Amino acid sequence: xxxxxxxxxxxxxxxxxxxxxxxxxxxxxxxxxxxxxxxxxxxxxxxxxxxxxxxxxxxxxxxxxxxxxxxxxxxxxxxxxxxxxxxxxxxxxxxxxxxxxxxxxxxxxxxxxx
Amino acid sequence: xxxxxxxxxxxxxxxxxxxxxxxxxxxxxxxxxxxxxxxxxxxxxxxxxxxxxxxxxxxxxxxxxxxxxxxxxxxxxxxxxxxxxxxxxxxxxxxxxxxxxxxxxxxxxxxxx
Numbered sequence: 001x002x003x004x005x006x007x008x009x010x011x012x013x014x015x016x017x018x019x020x021x022x023x024x025x026x027x028x029x030x031x032x033x034x035x036x037x038x039x040x041x042x043x044x045x046x047x048x049x050x051x052x053x054x055x056x057x058x059x060x061x062x063x064x065x066x067x068x069x070x071x072x073x074x075x076x077x078x079x080x081x082x083x084x085x086x087x088x089x090x091x092x093x094x095x096x097x098x099x100x101x102x103x104x105x106x107x108x109x110x111x112x113x114x
Numbered sequence: 115x116x117x118x119x120x121x122x123x124x125x126x127x128x129x130x131x132x133x134x135x136x137x138x139x140x141x142x143x144x145x146x147x148x149x150x151x152x153x154x155x156x157x158x159x160x161x162x163x164x165x166x167x168x169x170x171x172x173x174x175x176x177x178x179x180x181x182x183x184x185x186x187x188x189x190x191x192x193x194x195x196x197x198x199x200x201x202x203x204x205x206x207x208x209x210x211x212x213x214x215x216x217x218x219x220x221x222x223x224x225x226x227x
Binding site for chain 2: 042046094102105
């Protein structure tokens, strides 16, 4: 079975501060991991994905995530938050025996304060 | 590029009415999905399809039916709408393979009164 836990349903940071959104996964096989962003009243769009080529993955808009097998984590970071980063962020995992299944976390709402 | 298109974008239904949500993708993806998004619940999988003519149940299938008669289209039906089905519905599609990402539509906001 596969699952994803996002710690913190709401994270608030100041503009220019570090952004850290946490994601832990559970998987019986090596996982493929994804981060998506959802802006208000829009669909989800891919930020980045881990597919075992490199443990540090760089995505769009200055975001990056590091895969840590020992900690079963795939946390999302950005060195300096911008107002336009305010959105909801979802972590997802695909690690099941059948490759069709993509399981999402419950999401973390990021607020950026001026 | 159109990507994944959902129709309609908004709808208000009365309890007991029926409707069909249409999802169309132009990327020749094999896999297609219907999710619902509710506050604090994240995305929950309703039904999915791994190819034309095939469908399967997700984690919250009750009250919904689906069909995939053509590879590019995935229809979600509500036969008798209930207030508990008030939600935002998202369609997604992706290629085969565990490392492929899903592409999402813009969502359908459904209210059942």
